[in-house]
Amino acid sequence: MTHEHEKTLMVVGGGLAGSEAAWQAAQRGIRVRLYEMRPKVTTGAHVSPYLAELVCSNSLGSTLPDRAAGLLKAELRRLGSLLLQAAEESAVPAGSALAVDREIFAQKVTAALENHPNITIVREEVTDIPDQPAIIASGPLTSPRLSQALARLTGQEHLYFYDAIAPIVVADSIDMGVCFRASRYGRGEQTEGDYINCPFDQARYYAFVEALTHAERIELRAFERPVLESSAGVRAGKGKFFEGCLPIEVLARRGPDALAFGPLRPVGLTDPHTGRRPYAVVQLRQDNLAGTLYNMVGFQTNLKFSEQRRVFRMIPGLEQAEFARYGQMHRNTFLFSPALLHPTLQYRGRPGLFFAGQITGVEGYVGNIATGLLAGWNAARWLHGQPLIVLPRETMLGALCHYITHASEADFQPMKANYGILPPLPRRIRNKRARYAAYSQRALERLDAFLRERETS
Ligand SMILES: Cc1cc2nc3c(=O)[nH]c(=O)nc-3n(C[C@H](O)[C@H](O)[C@H](O)COP(=O)(O)OP(=O)(O)OC[C@H]3O[C@@H](n4cnc5c(N)ncnc54)[C@H](O)[C@@H]3O)c2cc1C
Numbered sequence: 001m002t003h004e005h006e007k008t009l010m011v012v013g014g015g016l017a018g019s020e021a022a023w024q025a026a027q028r029g030i031r032v033r034l035y036e037m038r039p040k041v042t043t044g045a046h047v048s049p050y051l052a053e054l055v056c057s058n059s060l061g062s063t064l065p066d067r068a069a070g071l072l073k074a075e076l077r078r079l080g081s082l083l084l085q086a087a088e089e090s091a092v093p094a095g096s097a098l099a100v101d102r103e104i105f106a107q108k109v110t111a112a113l114e115n116h117p118n119i120t121i122v123r124e125e126v127t128d129i130p131d132q133p134a135i136i137a138s139g140p141l142t143s144p145r146l147s148q149a150l151a152r153l154t155g156q157e158h159l160y161f162y163d164a165i166a167p168i169v170v171a172d173s174i175d176m177g178v179c180f181r182a183s184r185y186g187r188g189e190q191t192e193g194d195y196i197n198c199p200f201d202q203a204r205y206y207a208f209v210e211a212l213t214h215a216e217r218i219e220l221r222a223f224e225r226p227v228l229e230s231s232a233g234v235r236a237g238k239g240k241f242f243e244g245c246l247p248i249e250v251l252a253r254r255g256p257d258a259l260a261f262g263p264l265r266p267v268g269l270t271d272p273h274t275g276r277r278p279y280a281v282v283q284l285r286q287d288n289l290a291g292t293l294y295n296m297v298g299f300q301t302n303l304k305f306s307e308q309r310r311v312f313r314m315i316p317g318l319e320q321a322e323f324a325r326y327g328q329m330h331r332n333t334f335l336f337s338p339a340l341l342h343p344t345l346q347y348r349g350r351p352g353l354f355f356a357g358q359i360t361g362v363e364g365y366v367g368n369i370a371t372g373l374l375a376g377w378n379a380a381r382w383l384h385g386q387p388l389i390v391l392p393r394e395t396m397l398g399a400l401c402h403y404i405t406h407a408s409e410a411d412f413q414p415m416k417a418n419y420g421i422l423p424p425l426p427r428r429i430r431n432k433r434a435r436y437a438a439y440s441q442r443a444l445e446r447l448d449a450f451l452r453e454r455e456t457s
Pocket of ligand 1: 137142356358364
């Protein structure tokens with residue numbers, strides 16, 4: 001039995017997850033010490049001393065009820081999220097998305113936590129795993145010293161360190177006189193094919209590989225070097241390549257045909273302009289709903305932006321390509337949660353220890369807020385001696401927690417809210433929008449029933 005005077009919780013990291021977690025626990029009568037290392041120690045991406053700083057985009061994604069991000073927000077609203085409320089109060093016009101004035105948002109969260117009678121904010125770096133009840137929410141840019149402590153706790157093989165994103169091309173700038181729409185073997189939802197394919201002949205393919213292997217790479221920032229760079233390129237914590245995320249230029253260096261047998265393989269594709277299978281194919285996948293942006297599949301890269309522009313414009317059909325975003329590699333510290341966490345976000349090996357945010361393998365601002373909420377709630381319940389909450393798998397938050405704690409090792413990659421992780425509906429609905437609306441409706445009904453049950457029990 002836990003005694004009143006012992007009901008103190010340490011929260012490590014005052015980002016999105018840690019701020020929400022601290023609030024949730026404090027609201028349930030727990031005394032919280034929230035440790036944030038900024039501004040004394042920086043992450044390299046954050047620029048302010050505020051809690052809950054948004055490091056990049058100011059958009060928290062869709063608010064529409066039949067979108068995964070919209071559903072997650074609806075769940076957070078029902079669960080009483082502080083950060084969602086602060087976001088809604090600092091919203092700027094952005095159509096059906098929730099975009100915020102990032103400064104007002106962070107100031108609101110900081111003020112709410114500073115003024116909470118149960119919360120003390122400590123501006124210090126935590127360098128070891130606390131030996132008291134705690135939530136670790138130190139984010140993708142966890143300080144190196146704490147990362148080392150985590151590796152000691154979990155075993156080096158259970159901690160990953162990086163993430164990779166591919167460039168995005170503006171649809172209008174793709175030459176459709178050269179490219180063609182098709183899915184491999186004609187699979188896909190649109191009749192004309194879900195992918196735009198850029199077909200290489202042999203000569204142009206080898207010229208491209210030659211340019212790619214000699215292009216200049218970005219000098220990694222000091223805080224990224226130890227984890228993103230190795231003699232052969234980028235590797236995961238366990239010292240083996242994470243094949244799905246290798247930078248394209250590293251893969252190209254394995255041999256002239258490595259790409260043609262890898263992400264650029266042409267199997268299942270026939271170029272309607274020639275009637276033949278190309279030598280190699282770059283596939284572009286729709287990146288936004290409007291269909292104005294296309295993601296270069298498998299093209300995560302660490303090349304300099306100017307080099308990406310020069311080399312990727314050698315791809316047939318992309319000679320005039322405009323890049324809405326260049327590829328990047330950045331540090332992303334996350335646990336192999338399937339081996340380490342329960343769906344309650346409790347650490348398997350230590351009952352008073354919880355994890356929240358990006359470090360659990362959940363991706364995206366709202367997902368990180370959501371795991372903070374659950375970890376704060378459960379840490380408070382643990383301290384009060386109550387059974388922990390496992391949310392229904394039909395809810396988006398329940399599904400995210402289930403996914404990160406049950407995925408297989410081979411497939412485990414950071415996951416953001418999406419309908420694909422929810423259990424199937426009892427009967428198949430062909431229309432995508434109607435299907436997503438049904439998923440959302442079911443999720444909210446289950447969540448409401450779950451909350452009602454808890455009130456009456
Ligand atoms: C460069 C970058 C850009 C991103 N852009 C987006 C985007 O546009 N949209 C999106 O949805 N997601 C984005 N993400 C992913 C993710 O949603 C955000 O990183 C999000 O902020 C993660 O929330 P978090 O609470 O887990 O971590 P954070 O919000 O980063 O919070 C972690 C906090 O812990 C502190 N900390 C770290 N180590 C210690 C320590 N040892 N002691 C004390 N404090 C410590 C940090 O200073 C930080 O304040 C991005 C990630 C990165 C790295």
